[in-house]
Ligand code: ATP
């Protein structure tokens with residue numbers, strides 16, 4: 092087995108050759124300010140260092156658009172929260188981002204301040220009627236460089252409608268490809284990242300996301316039964332990879348809703364790292380009231396409370412994703 096995280100030779104040409112000792116220094120540097128003797132002071136110092144380093148960190152621009160599906164068929168694990176905050180972090184770092192809301196609940200559209208009433212043209216029309224994505228996207232009102240393909244309630248009927256359609260697993264992939272070609276022809280800037288928010292199921296919408304995406308991110312809630320259902324999810328991902336999308340990279344995992352006061356949260360972190368040592372991001376998203384409040388203000392944590400611990404954790408995760416180097420084998 093090769094070490095995917097510490098390797099300095101990026102095997103995949105798409106990604107910049109990252110020096111991970113520099114990344115580590117950036118993310119875990121505690122030498123810039125004095126660390127006092129108490130554990131709390133040292134933690135605060137470390138957070139402050141991280142914050143200032145992350146705010147000035149250069150996020151590499153990928154050579155080709157990176158398309159990532161954020162998925163877990165388990166409900167309420169932090170998929171949408173992860174999509175909107177990683178997207179906002181990357182956009183704030185100057186990357187061009189498209190978020191595709193593929194969940195009929197439309198939570199992602201809400202959190203990004205996007206109108207998604209049932210009359211609004213949405214990803215449903217792109218999937219079912221082949222409406223170009225250029226006709227449905229809306230810019231995020233609060234964040235530059237961030238476009239959103241919204242979801243409306245109409246999408247809830249699409250699983251059934253897709254069943255009888257030609258090339259039903261490839262509808263999203265084709266729509267994205269056509270849109271990227273259109274942007275190229277129009278001289279519009281290329282997206283650096285396209286993030287897809289999946290619904291909590293393994294139906295045809297999620298399969299469309301897996302077929303379209305080169306990369307997968309699985310948020311794992313540091314709570315009860317975190318790993319339950321994970322093998323079913325990984326089997327489905329593998330099936331799509333072998334049959335429909337052989338270039339897809341092995342999935343990454345992000346621990347969410349971590350509560351340091353509970354043994355349970357620490358057990359989940361240990362379990363996930365033990366089972367998937369090369370796929371888990373170092374960043375851990377804490378349980379945070381601020382994170383859960385932000386969507387009700389139609390905002391991400393990055394704009395709502397940019398200096399909060401939740402914002403810092405998502406900026407760290409975004410930086411890690413931007414600099415991640417995949418290896419062929421894990
Ligand atoms: P669904 O499966 O319904 O799409 P999801 O996996 O997308 O859910 P979210 O909607 O992101 O999950 O989060 C579920 C709930 O938990 C939301 O109310 C959200 O605001 C809240 N939440 C998400 N992450 C955190 C966190 N780190 N700390 C506290 N609350 C959180």
Ligand code: MG
Pocket residue numbers: 170171172194198288289
């Ligand atoms: Mg969601």
